Amino acid sequence: MTRILVAGSSNTDMIIRLDRLPRPGETLLGGEFSTSGGGKGANQAIAAARAGGDVSFVGCFGADTLGDEALAALAAEGIDISGCRRDSAAPSGVAQILVAADGENCIAVAPGANALLTPADIGSAESLFDGAAAVLLQLETPLETVQAALETARRHHCYSVLNPAPACDLPAALLPMVDLITPNETEAEYLTGIAIENDSDAEAAALALHARGVKDVIITRGSAGVTLSRQSPAGQVSTCHRPAFAVNALDTTAAGDVFNGCIVARLATGEDLADALPFAQAAAAIAVQQFGAQSSIPRHDDIRHFLAERRH
Template sequence: MKNKIVVVGSTNMDMVVKTGHIPKPGETVLGGTFFMNPGGKGANQAVAVARLGGDVTFISKIGNDIFGKQSTKIFDDEGVDIGGIYAEVNSPSGIALITVDDKGENSIVVAPGANAFLNADNVQSAFDKYPQASVLLVQLEIPMETVEAAINYARSKSITVILNPAPMNKAVAKFLDKIDIITPNAHEAEALSNHTITDVDSAIVAAKKIQQQGVKTVIITLGEEGAILLTEDEVHHISTPKVEAIDSTAAGDVFNGAFAVALSEGKSLKNAVTFACRAAAIAVTKMGAQSSIPYRNEILLTYFD
C-alpha cells in the first residue's frame, strides 16, 4: 500500500550550459552546449516521486508567466497532484543558472522569484485538502518560516517529516528536533555538524553529531560512495551502483524522491536508502534535472554490478 506524499518546495526553470570546466571568478569559457530544463528542488523531488510510483501532491508557487505555465503542465502530465500550486502575480517564476563540466560536476546560481512568496497560509490551505498524507518532503529553496510552518503542521498530524537541507541554511538547526529524517549531502552535513567529512568513518561521526541535535534518523549522501544511514539503534554504509556520471544536477533530488516513495510503501529505512541510491545512480548518467529522473521500471530493469 502506498500513502500520500506531500512535497513542499521550489519550482524553477533551469538554464544549463555544458562546458569543459566551470569558470573561475573573472574567467570566460568559450564553447559549450545550452539547453533549458524544468527544475527546482521541490519540483524535481515531486516529479521523482511520481515517476517512481508514489502518490504525490506538490505545494509550490510559480510566476504568472510562460515558465510557470510550462511547469504546471509538466506536473499535470507527470501525474503530480497540482492542487497546491499557487500563482504569484507580482513576481516571475524562479530560474537557475547551471554550469556542468565534463566530469559531471555542477555550479548553480538560483534566482528564487515566486518561490520567495510561498507562505505558511499557502501551505496550511493546501495541506488541509490532504488529510490522508503520511510523508512530508521539504527542502530549503523557499522561505525558512514556510519550511518551519510545513514541519509544524506535519508534526501536528503525525506525518513523517523528511528534510533535505539544501541549499544549506544554518537556521535549520533551530527545528532539527522536529524532524524525523534529515538527508544532507557531505557538504551540508559538514555545515550541520561542524565536522569535516573525508571518508565513510568521518561521515558516521558527522551523522552522530547531527543526531545529537535532536533529529532521529540521519542519512548522509556521499555521491559515488553511497550513503550513511544512522538511526537511534544502528548505523549502515549503503553502497551505490558504479556508473559513468555525466551530470549530477538532480541526483540528490532523485535520491530524496525515491527514498520518500519507498518509505511510503512501508519499506525499511535500509531498503529505502538502497532503492534511493539505485535511482540516483541512474539519474547521474543523464543530462539535466527533471529530464534525468528515472521511471520505476528503469530501476527494476537496470542491471547493476
C-alpha cells in the first residue's frame, strides 16, 4: 500500500513581505504583495505528491474563482480530487500572511468553505481510505470531521498522522486514535502545558502525549531540530533528537506542512519513521529558503540532491 489520503483545508494565501512584523496597532508601509496557494491540508498534499506520493485529497471549496484555481493546482500535481466538494454557502478559504525579513511570520485565516467540511464528506470519500497506507490530518477543518476521519482510518487499518495545528483543545477520545502526532513547540506546550526550551522538556511533553494514547510523537523545534519519541506496545519509550539543517531562512510559511507531507510520503513507501526524518527535515530546510507556501515546496530530486550535498 503506497497511497496517501490527506483530508483538510485549502486556502489562497495573500502575502505581504515587510522588514519586520508590525506591533499591535501599528501600520507599516512598503511591503511587497503576492498571492499563493496555501492551506495546511493542500500544502501537505502537494508536499507528499512532490515527494513521490500517490495522493488523494478530501476538502471543501467555495463555488468561486479561488476554488477553481485551488482545485486546478491540486490536479496539476497529480492529486486525486474526487473526494473534494464545492459549496456555494461560503467562499473558498483565504489566509493573510505577514512575512518579516528574518523569515518569521504571522497568519490570520478566514476558513470559509473549509469550515463546511463535514463527517458526511468523510463518509462519502470512505472508498479512498480503503487501501491507503497513511491518512494525514490537521485542525483547520471542524474537529468532528477530523474525528470522523480518524475513526474511518482506524476501520481501514491506515496509519493516522495528526498535525495539531492550529492548536486547540482535543477531546480525550481523539488522541488514542492517532498513530503519530506532529506538534511544533508551541502546539506541544498547548497540548501538554510543558514549555519546551531544551531536549528534556521535549521528552517530557512527548511522554505526556504518550500518556494520552498516542503511539508516536514528533515535536518539530525549528532551528533546534526535531524530537522523535516512540512507545512500544509494552509501554517502553525510546527517544532521539535530530539537529536541524543550517540554512538561511527567508520565509517559514508552510515549513511544517512540508515536513508532514514528506514524512507521510516516506512512511507510505514502508520506510521506518526514524529513517524518514532526514528526508522530511531536508525538505523543510529547502522550503524556508524560498518565499510562499506551495511555491516553496521542493520535489523529490531536489530533496535527494540536498541530502547528498550535506553528506559530502
